[in-house]
Amino acid sequence: VAAQKCRKRKLNAILNLEEDVCNLQTQKESLKKEHFQCSKSINQIKQKLNNLYHDIFSRLRDDQGRPVNPRQYVIHCSSNGSVCIIPKHLAKSEQNQDNRKE
Numbered sequence: 458v459a460a461q462k463c464r465k466r467k468l469n470a471i472l473n474l475e476e477d478v479c480n481l482q483t484q485k486e487s488l489k490k491e492h493f494q495c496s497k498s499i500n501q502i503k504q505k506l507n508n509l510y511h512d513i514f515s516r517l518r519d520d521q522g523r524p525v526n527p528r529q530y531v532i533h534c535s536s537n538g539s540v541c542i543i544p545k546h547l548a549k550s551e552q553n554q555d556n557r558k559e
Contacts, residue, residue: 517542 517525531548534540
């Protein structure tokens, strides 16, 4: 009788583990799909941001009316919500200062 109970407990444990494995496989597939969708959304947002960036720089002009070179300038968004165009070398030094503060 004790051996029978032991075998039954062992069988129940195996069945529970098999059920857990199935549930985890289903969850894994669901997470893979979600990851794919998130990656796709991120890539779309990156593309839109890149298009916006190019559109902004195509419209910007300096004091003499010449186009602003996107290789020399970056769009900077400050913590207070203001947006400005600054030279890249200043943006890098500002980023380093922000990193030190954190």
